[in-house]
Amino acid sequence: MVLVYAEATNGQFKKMAHEVVVYGKKTADVLGTECHALVLGDASGAEDLGRFGASKVHQLKSPNLEKFDAAVYTVAVAEAAKKLGATVIVLSHNSTGKSICGRLAARLEAGSVPGANAIPMMKDGFFTVRKPVFSGKAFADVQLLTDVKIISVAGNSIPVEELGQGGTTVEALDITLPEPRTKVVKHQVATGRVPLPEAELVVSGGRGLKGPENWGVVEDLAEALGATTACSRPVADSDWRPHHEHVGQTGVAIRPNLYIAAGISGAIQHLAGVNNSKTIVVINKDADAPFFKAADYGVVGDLFEVLPRLTEAVKKYKGQ
Amino acid sequence: MKLLVCVSKTPETTTKIQLTGDGGDIDTTGVQYIMNPYDEWYALVRALELKEAAGGSVTILNVGPADNDSVIRKGLAIGADDAVRIDVTEEKDSLYTARQIAEYARAESYDIVFFGKETISYNGSEVGAMVAEFLDVPYIGEASKLEMNGTQATVTRDIEGGEEVIELETPFAISSAKGLAEQRIPNMRGIMMAKRKPLKVVPPTDFPDTTRIAHYDKPEEKGSVKLIDADNMDELVRLLHEEAKVI
Ligand SMILES: Cc1cc2nc3c(=O)[nH]c(=O)nc-3n(C[C@H](O)[C@H](O)[C@H](O)COP(=O)(O)OP(=O)(O)OC[C@H]3O[C@@H](n4cnc5c(N)ncnc54)[C@H](O)[C@@H]3O)c2cc1C
Numbered sequence: 001m002v003l004v005y006a007e008a009t010n011g012q013f014k015k016m017a018h019e020v021v022v023y024g025k026k027t028a029d030v031l032g033t034e035c036h037a038l039v040l041g042d043a044s045g046a047e048d049l050g051r052f053g054a055s056k057v058h059q060l061k062s063p064n065l066e067k068f069d070a071a072v073y074t075v076a077v078a079e080a081a082k083k084l085g086a087t088v089i090v091l092s093h094n095s096t097g098k099s100i101c102g103r104l105a106a107r108l109e110a111g112s113v114p115g116a117n118a119i120p121m122m123k124d125g126f127f128t129v130r131k132p133v134f135s136g137k138a139f140a141d142v143q144l145l146t147d148v149k150i151i152s153v154a155g156n157s158i159p160v161e162e163l164g165q166g167g168t169t170v171e172a173l174d175i176t177l178p179e180p181r182t183k184v185v186k187h188q189v190a191t192g193r194v195p196l197p198e199a200e201l202v203v204s205g206g207r208g209l210k211g212p213e214n215w216g217v218v219e220d221l222a223e224a225l226g227a228t229t230a231c232s233r234p235v236a237d238s239d240w241r242p243h244h245e246h247v248g249q250t251g252v253a254i255r256p257n258l259y260i261a262a263g264i265s266g267a268i269q270h271l272a273g274v275n276n277s278k279t280i281v282v283i284n285k286d287a288d289a290p291f292f293k294a295a296d297y298g299v300v301g302d303l304f305e306v307l308p309r310l311t312e313a314v315k316k317y318k319g320q
Numbered sequence: 321m322k323l324l325v326c327v328s329k330t331p332e333t334t335t336k337i338q339l340t341g342d343g344g345d346i347d348t349t350g351v352q353y354i355m356n357p358y359d360e361w362y363a364l365v366r367a368l369e370l371k372e373a374a375g376g377s378v379t380i381l382n383v384g385p386a387d388n389d390s391v392i393r394k395g396l397a398i399g400a401d402d403a404v405r406i407d408v409t410e411e412k413d414s415l416y417t418a419r420q421i422a423e424y425a426r427a428e429s430y431d432i433v434f435f436g437k438e439t440i441s442y443n444g445s446e447v448g449a450m451v452a453e454f455l456d457v458p459y460i461g462e463a464s465k466l467e468m469n470g471t472q473a474t475v476t477r478d479i480e481g482g483e484e485v486i487e488l489e490t491p492f493a494i495s496s497a498k499g500l501a502e503q504r505i506p507n508m509r510g511i512m513m514a515k516r517k518p519l520k521v522v523p524p525t526d527f528p529d530t531t532r533i534a535h536y537d538k539p540e541e542k543g544s545v546k547l548i549d550a551d552n553m554d555e556l557v558r559l560l561h562e563e564a565k566v567i
Binding site: 068069070071074094095098099100101102103104105106107109110111112113114115123124126128131132133134135136137138139140141142143144145146181182183184185186187188189190193194195196197198200201225236243244246249250251253257258268269272275276278279280281282292293294295296297298299300301302305306309310312313314316317 | 451456474483486499529557558
């Protein structure tokens, strides 16, 4: 059985949770087995995970799960997997998944693939999972050699599809959990914008913007598109923008449907983190900027003129 | 405070990744190597700052072959007191690496074990969590702030679209992200002193492989860029909608 840890954020399932259930169902199909979902803590809509391919949902509630603690969550997932006889465990490659994927692998002595971006395949008799390496400069096909296998799935890697019916039965699990040894004293999330790793549309600015006071043209376009903003490394290093907006090889690696880069030259370290985006638009006044070689669409021009024009064009299109 | 910083060696960031003919491996001809940036810029420097403030020692640990000594020496030049290399000559997976680190660290009882948030080569971000599980200590991933007050730590970690502040006691393991510290460039004195600092080489413990990389590929090259006139953004929007189907 494939067991998917579907994470609820503030009691709600977001796109990432649906993605991993779809991923788990497709993995189960490859193996000719079932896909079950695991829910930790309180959440509304657990029975709805059936729509994305879970044939059963297991829920574990405990006061020890109220705040995130990697060690406690690891015990919860590992013990659930043992109890239910799971041979593959699937989770999101987000901050939660990254905190527990390695712990799970150590606890279960299981092979793991962190950050997979494709459905597993049976190849040369081995269960094989593909993941980006060198921040997207290459892909590796990783064979998992252990009986129990762990996969964390990178966001935006597979489309969310309806693969079944809602109204799945939710069965309560009974597992004794240890007390957390960490105490979360503050949990702060900006509301409104989709966080960068999950964003489908991204507008990004580089040094060509000249200074933080000029970011209005980037934000206006992002606002019109419903996109998330990002930036190049020197921009974050100069504190023009918050560091969580820094994309590239030493920042966040993203794969949105649309990446619009304005005033970014396209250095190899920048491209490494963004070149798996589905469509790339580059706006640069220098026709020889290296980024144009990695772009689908290019606009040679002054971003301070082009971005407002593009924002108007988007508004016009949306108004129709 | 007794601090351990686990560092790895990665290709330099401008490296164009080339594959051997059949995609069976990375072609390492001409590749220059560096210390993984997250390990060097954030993990090592924050450990040094804590030692400077409260005393103690900073040890660097690498799992790898003798070729890695140059990267380890750089860490010593930046300010670490001593180093350990667990002498593994083949490419091994994360779980194997984590087991070696845990075997060594268990006997030494470090207060904090530092990692980078991921390597820029395999982008795994799992070795730190694995070591934490083997040592049975708490783990905080992607820390952007770490303050110590005696044995009491306050850590800020990056989460999607925000951050979380966590309190815990030593011992623990953390992975280091941007914000935790500022990169330090080694000076001449540091480089000279690094040559005399102890670098202990330890044999590995035998463990089975759990994963194996069977094949590498490169992303498909983009076709040539379609240029759109800067005065015609309606055309760009039309293409994004009708051709690329992304809006
Ligand atoms: C170890 C290491 C790791 C790194 N990691 C990263 C990383 O993760 N992410 C990252 O982004 N970088 C990274 N870098 C830095 C990278 O090498 C580049 O220096 C950086 O990406 C350049 O940022 P930029 O494109 O914003 O600035 P620049 O290279 O200065 O480019 C600015 C661009 O703006 C254009 N421009 C200027 N004015 C206008 C205008 N009015 N209208 C239109 N276009 C205009 C210019 O033609 C130019 O192409 C790393 C470097 C190192 C050494």
